[in-house]
Amino acid sequence: MLLITCPWCGPRDETEFKYGGQAGVSCPAEPEAVDDAEWGRFLFVRDNPRGPFAERWVHSAGCRRWFTVVRDTVTHDFLPEAR
């Protein structure tokens, strides 16, 4: 079980959190202007890197705040440039 540092509450067990997937996925500014393929990529396609990955978590059983961290998907190290 990962030990995740909530920016507000400090280090807590993974079971207190819910995962929010890749961070920084922005919705096309004008959804009506993009074609189905691009909209589909926004909806369904996410990176799956081996290594650093910016991802979202919410401290759902704690302060309920969303935050972004960078986690190494191989080592589970949380890298410092998060937030």
Add this chain to the structure above:
Amino acid sequence: MSGSRLPTGGRIDWRRPMAFTFNGVRYAGFEGDTLASALLANGVDVIARGIDTDRPRGIMSAGAEESNAFVDVQWPDGWSEPMLRATQVELVDGLAARGERGRGRLAVEPSQARFEKRYSHCDVLVIGGGPAGLMAALVAGRSGARVMLVDEHRELGGALLGTRYVIDNAPATDWVVGVTTELSAAPEVRILIRSTAVAYHDHQYVLVTEHRPAPGIEGRLWHIRAGQVVLATGAHERPIVFADNDRPGIMLASAARTYVNRYAVRAGTHAVLFLTNDSGLSAARDLADAGVEIAAIVDTRQGRVVTGTVGGDRIEGAIVDGRVIACDLLAVSGGWNPAVHLFSQSRGTLRYDQRLAAYVPDRAFQATHVAGAAAGSLGLGDCLREGAASGARAAAAAGFGDGSVPHLPTVEAETDATGSVHPVWVVPSETDSWDTHFVDLARDATVADLRRAADAGLQSIEHIKRFTTIGTASDQGKASWMNASAISAALMGVPDGSIGLPTFRPPYTPMSFALLAGRDRGVLHDPVRTTSIHPWHVAHGAIFEDVGQWKRPRCFPRDGESTAQAVLRECTAARTGVAVMDVSTLGKIDLQGPDTGELLNRVYTNAFAKLPVGSCRYGVMCRLDGMMFDDGVTSRLADDRFLMTTTTGNAAAVFDWLDEWLQTEWPELRVRATSVTEQWATIAVVGPRSCDVLRALAPSLSVDAAAFPFMTWRAADVAGVAARVFRISFSGELAYEINVPTWYGQAVWEAVIAAGAPFAITPYGTDALHVLRAEKGYPIIGQETDGSVTPQDLGMDWVVSKTKRFLGSRSHRRSDTARPDRRQLVSLLAVDPDDLVPEGAQLVLDPDQPVPMRMIGHVTSSYRSAALGRTFALALVKGGRGLIGQTVYAPLIDRTIAATIASPVLYDPENRRRDG
């Protein structure tokens, strides 16, 4: 009958005899015995039988690596456990055990035994209480660090308990007592005995199973987050593979030594030692000192081997150089495998050590320090030195002490080093047969199996493991993986140590599901949520169903009434008179702030920003993919305040959804969301006479349709309680939903029942609710929808704005979402009006087509309707709206039901009834 008890000695308590039974026969042992030592002392040879071969099996070890002596144990308090290792079962008075044939028998009755969980943190977790672990705990403890020391035995000492080592010119066990005394007195040190670290997960998360921590508690599961971990887990001696190496009386040399020294038990009277290293010689010395005649020492370093054995239910001789040497004990030392299980679980890498002919820890992945035999250092002096060093290093890494190592106790030179090891993995038999060269005793897997794997071309140890089943039993290959790896390497013609070991996985030793569950069983498994009116429902005979964690009445059967009859009666009351339902479980979210209208505009498919104060509106929410997520009625309480309702099951998910968007994408919106589900009790009064009931309860409220129109709400005193009354309907009938603070829920409910008595007011439950809404074609989220259904699929285009942007709006124009042949909501009327199509039934157009049939849809809801006087169903059917009037078929196992497709709204399609 070769094992026997010595007259004195050992670490058993001679003053405390204990009675137990094995396979129904009464025996006696002592406190401090294991079941295995007590059985050996009583001369019991055969403990279990091979799972496939049915060959007799005895005791082959004195610890966790046991792969023969599996037993079912009935504890004196009634709790029973299958598949325990007799070598790790602590003898208690009144214990009853049975030998197994490879697989256990689960108890039939649920256990009442109590199990617990504890969550803990420490700076340094030391795993293993032998010389290395004790030294590590001592040094780390003296630094002031918070230390936990975990050991699987009933007392600390590890290998020192089974040997006769000397530390500081005194028996090593004296040193153990001194260290234990100091550790016990240290305020920041916690010692867990009878405790096994079974799992070492990411981020220093270690699970420890503690056996019988206190009277009345069978087990305790520790979840420990450790700053630093010291692994002092020791090493397992390994067997040597030769013909008929499975007979009772063949055991590890270190085990035979432990039984004489620790338990005062001779495992035999005349022994042959078969060894590859010096540790077996020490065993021979201890056995001889205990009066065991040493018939021969067969040392591979002198080029000698045991090629086979003779005997029946007990070994009678070892075959050496073609001659049979009579013996009743064959003590084997093939070398030592460091117990790298936890190190490997924690993702540390291993390397092959030629000197030991074994895999040892290489690079740690986490904050892990390995000391002593676990690191491949088998000598006592090395164990103490490495234990001290790793304890100091771990404490310093945790911020305690300077990492310096104190003065070490003195030991005799070269105490029990293995010397050189001359590994012999497998000894060919004289007959060229490999069928009784057992590699994994627990699986009855042999060299013949490994040869078949090699012949099949398998090269990965993971494939070989699965092909041969070696190492897949509950001992997880502690005594077999190294041999299997080395023998396979030889069969492939590659060097020793080149094909590795299979992946080590938790748990290190088996753990029961009861321990995993702890107290999260029965009513404590999950919270039960009840409404403030729940006691009334119980008192009035409600039959309940679970909706999420909520208990909701399904129906209120009267005496002699079936549930089906009750539902029809309740439906009839709602359609013709008045009925009342507790709908407090609906999710309620109080939304406040000047931008609340804008938020609702974005999350609902329809417009809310201009909803007037005092009005209510039905809304649908979609996920970004355009699929329906939830629905409910939201009312405007004030300019900057709305009350949103959600489905019962989705209340938390909708709240999370709003919170996520407000925090992450729309922080500019000034809105606060608060869950108020449990703050309000909600009572739905439904039916043409509902206005009469409300008139009596709330004299100040104008209830006629002109003054209090559909889809509005009013603040009013109801039965003397300040309430909000909503004119909304989930049945199509005239209906009011009365919201009062939860504390008043039951009082107002009882007032409604009293005021409704002249009109025969009828309480109803979720079954009737489902029928009433389905007659109107109203979908239920999660029943008509499954995450792949759009509002348009349900024929609800009217609730989807064509002009504004909302969550999911772009997806409704994706080609797949907009195609005309999607599954659409329709109703089904079975040709036989009494026939009930099962929910979930698949639908086809041609029932005579060959299997597999082309399915065009499925039934989502199916009921008997009082109002329609027949059965009906709702279904999702491909292009269903264009098939109205056609016949479809539901092919079932025993028959096929024909039904006509109709509009989903079967009752009052003109909505004439909602104003009464």
